[in-house]
Amino acid sequence: MTNLFTPLKLRAVELRNRILCSPMCQYSSVEGAPTNWHLVHLGSRAAGGASLVMVEASAVEPRGRISPEDSGIWNNTHVEAFAPIVKFIESQGAVPGIQLAHAGRKASTLKPWEGQGPLTDKRKWTVVGPSPIPFSSGYPVPEQLSVEGIAAIRTAFVEAAKRSVRAGFKTIEIHSAHGYLLHSFLSPLSNQRTDEYGGSFENRIRFLLETTESVRGAIPDDMPLLVRISCTDWADNGWDIDQSVELCKKLKSLDVDLIDCSSGGAVPYQKIPVTPGYQVPFAERIRKAVGIATGAVGLITEAHQANEIIESGKADVVLMARQLLRDPYFPLHAAKELNMDIKWPPQYERVAK
Numbered sequence: 616m617t618n619l620f621t622p623l624k625l626r627a628v629e630l631r632n633r634i635l636c637s638p639m640c641q642y643s644s645v646e647g648a649p650t651n652w653h654l655v656h657l658g659s660r661a662a663g664g665a666s667l668v669m670v671e672a673s674a675v676e677p678r679g680r681i682s683p684e685d686s687g688i689w690n691n692t693h694v695e696a697f698a699p700i701v702k703f704i705e706s707q708g709a710v711p712g713i714q715l716a717h718a719g720r721k722a723s724t725l726k727p728w729e730g731q732g733p734l735t736d737k738r739k740w741t742v743v744g745p746s747p748i749p750f751s752s753g754y755p756v757p758e759q760l761s762v763e764g765i766a767a768i769r770t771a772f773v774e775a776a777k778r779s780v781r782a783g784f785k786t787i788e789i790h791s792a793h794g795y796l797l798h799s800f801l802s803p804l805s806n807q808r809t810d811e812y813g814g815s816f817e818n819r820i821r822f823l824l825e826t827t828e829s830v831r832g833a834i835p836d837d838m839p840l841l842v843r844i845s846c847t848d849w850a851d852n853g854w855d856i857d858q859s860v861e862l863c864k865k866l867k868s869l870d871v872d873l874i875d876c877s878s879g880g881a882v883p884y885q886k887i888p889v890t891p892g893y894q895v896p897f898a899e900r901i902r903k904a905v906g907i908a909t910g911a912v913g914l915i916t917e918a919h920q921a922n923e924i925i926e927s928g929k930a931d932v933v934l935m936a937r938q939l940l941r942d943p944y945f946p947l948h949a950a951k952e953l954n955m956d957i958k959w960p961p962q963y964e965r966v967a968k
């Protein structure tokens with residue numbers, strides 16, 4: 616029976632188990648370039664046994680950063696800065712992945728330990744979105760992207776994907792969740808355009824589909840491509856799971872390999888019923904209705920809980936964020952708890968048994 620420690624093949628990539636380190640912004644980059652913090656943070660999760668370590672939302676252009684300290688991959692300096700980090704992740708038996716992102720109307724904010732909300736000092740920049748609707752009161756009104764502006768950002772995703780390949784990443788995740796640019800086109804709450812990128816379902820999903828198709832065409836055939844979506848906005852008249860299922864059928868036909876099933880982030884008045892594993896039913900529904908591999912994420916914190924999700928076929932992998940912050944060695948500890956075999960780093964073997 617498939618369990619949490621059964622390897623999984625996605626194209627050329629073999630995941631040693633089903634525990635993935637979810638992308639997590641570290642607000643520790645310098646002009647988009649990752650630093651030693653990233654080497655230690657990502658490297659620890661790789662040494663700790665995660666099968667794939669996904670680098671945080673990395674902006675495809677400077678305007679696409681959430682905060683000035685976000686990582687990015689819009690130039691070759693970034694490629695050079697990521698390369699040794701990627702190499703170290705791989706040396707620990709984990710697959711290095713990068714989440715490509717554009718923050719859209721939620722860009723230009725303070726890093727969390729500096730405060731909350733948008734930048735107001737000279738560091739702020741003009742944010743862009745599908746329509747001139749701010750995320751929340753106090754947030755800037757986004758500049759509505761023209762059709763040419765949309766095409767330019769799609770190209771930025773493609774160029775960022777090519778740079779990611781050059782940096783050595785073995786998989787790419789397109790970030791279309793949490794209210795950031797691509798998700799903001801999907802949701803009727805943020806997209807009120809009347810051209811071919813707004814209005815009907817087909818129009819709202821166009822930007823994501825075009826971006827996905829272009830990125831897929833720009834990376835090696837044997838490289839897996841993941842897409843993270845918010846399966847629902849948790850708000851009336853917003854994006855929902857039924858639309859997500861229809862979207863995922865189209866993403867599957869574009870040769871996407873796995874849907875990372877998150878939720879929320881589109882609007883501040885969302886009502887999220889947060890309980891352990893609260894997003895798992897989305898991963899299960901999409902996996903069954905679409906026949907595509909899915910990842911479950913959100914309040915997965917325990918070994919037995921994670922194992923049950925995989926054993927019962929609710930998802931193909933679990934992505935973990937906060938639990939891996941508490942315990943970078945969670946996969947090693949989980950294997951012990953579940954009486955399963957896992958290779959510890961040889962430096963730590965004395966405490967493996």
Ligand SMILES: Cc1cc2nc3c(=O)[nH]c(=O)nc-3n(C[C@H](O)[C@H](O)[C@H](O)COP(=O)(O)O)c2cc1C
Pocket residue numbers: 637638639640641671672714790792793843877912913914915934935936937938
């Ligand atoms: C510090 C931190 C940073 C995050 N940054 C990102 C990010 O860059 N991209 C993303 O898609 N999600 C991001 N998330 C969301 C996580 O990937 C994950 O989906 C969420 O925390 C729920 O999983 P958890 O309950 O295991 O923490 C972040 C979460 C945390 C705690």
